[in-house]
Amino acid sequence: MLQLQVLRQNEREVKDRLAVKNFKNPELVDEVISLDDQRKKLQLEYDTTQQQVNSASKEIGMLMGKGEKDAAEVKKKEVAELKARLQPINEQLIATESKLTDTLVQIPNLPSPLVPNGNSASDNEVVKEGGEKPGLHAGSVPHWDLIKQYDIVDFETGAKLTGSGFPLYKGAGAKLQRALVQYFLDYNIAAGYTEYLPPFMVNEASAYGTGQLPDKEGQMYHMQLDNFYMIPTSEVPVTNIYRDEIVKAEQLPIKMTAYSPCFRREAGSFGKEVRGLNRVHQFEKVEIVQLTHPDKSYEALDQMVAHVEGLLKSLESPYRILRLCGGDMSFTSALTYDFEVYSAAQERWLEVSSTSNFESYQTNRMKIRFKDENGKTQLVHSLNGSSLALPRIVACLLENNQKENEIVLPAVLHSYFGKSAIQKS
């Protein structure tokens, strides 16, 4: 959530920038400010009354010590009256505070000045395009046919085991998953990221910390018996590692990477767009996360973008980098770059990574702070990106590299996969 202080001091600017995100309820900003005023008033009233209670209680203690029971009784009555007054104030204070946070979390992060105006995906700005679109041979087919021809992903049996959208990888298909995960992790570790293997379920506090709760509850699988959520991305457990902590300035930037399966309900998706591996309920992903000094986060974002780009280049895939427009960005992001690879047989671009700077929006909720040069406690900035999500990369690798009787893998994967190509079994 946004920092109250920022919101109060730059009300006009906040509203202007929210407009870039097509935010429909700018009046929430005014609401937050008036709730905060109310909160302060109540807080002062509560504190001063509580102070009277505290000092009277101390006096009672001293009177009792001196054996002046009657005087103590008089004080006790006084305290009882004060406490009777305190109760409704306290109730109002709690109510106001919770209404304040409820309102504040409904206001999205402010877009950075680099974010272009726009309403939908078509308004995103292509900032870079690289690699070459392959020329496919005559009998080329989309990946959902290839996986059957080569018998490497079995959706039908996955559906039998769980439901639609839960692919069962088999043989070379399973091994390719493992090879890619291993390669991506090694690539990230070489760039200074520390590897983590996090829990695949998280509690409510963690889901709230990265912003999946309260607004995106329906997107996560929920284990009701234990009140755990299956993670939609390892960003959730990994960013939460430092929740409620104050780190030392010299620890920054903290660079973390993690592999995890990701679970997404994807309620409401259907149709050709989501065929095959284009959209599934469970998929493998390697994520990178950084916690940085607030002055360094955009520098870090550029590094992360270059890092992911290098990965796509090494996979010899045609790709492009988009800067998302205000209307297409996520609620919590200040600036997002999406990476898409070209799927030659489908003749469309598929998103394989989304790399964002959240500034202090997430860390304000999670209270991840550091001590700056002057000894002041400040929020760090958080960033994350996929490097990479597997299914769509796999779709592209299969489609773009298909030959008459085999699928040739990029050189960088040969040692991880153990062979240079996938053959029909």
Next chain:
RNA sequence: GGAGACCUGCUCGAGUGGUUGAAGAGGCACGCCUGGAAAGUGUGUAUACCCCUAAAGGGUAUCAAGGGUUCGAAUCCCUUGGUCUCCGCCA
């Protein structure tokens, strides 16, 4: 799953109802001492919110989390979470 012990500040650790935000030790920071360092020595060392603010100052809350008893709770009671030990079960 059953039985029990426990959860205090950066760390260790005292504290079983009354000026305890919390003794003591260690660590860390700064100063003194030193040619320099070690040793020694002095001082400081939480977070959030609020009032007042130029600064200083003051208040409230926080001893796993939440609730309760009490004029008063780190201390008593309840719930939840976590750690450890023993038993059971198990990849």
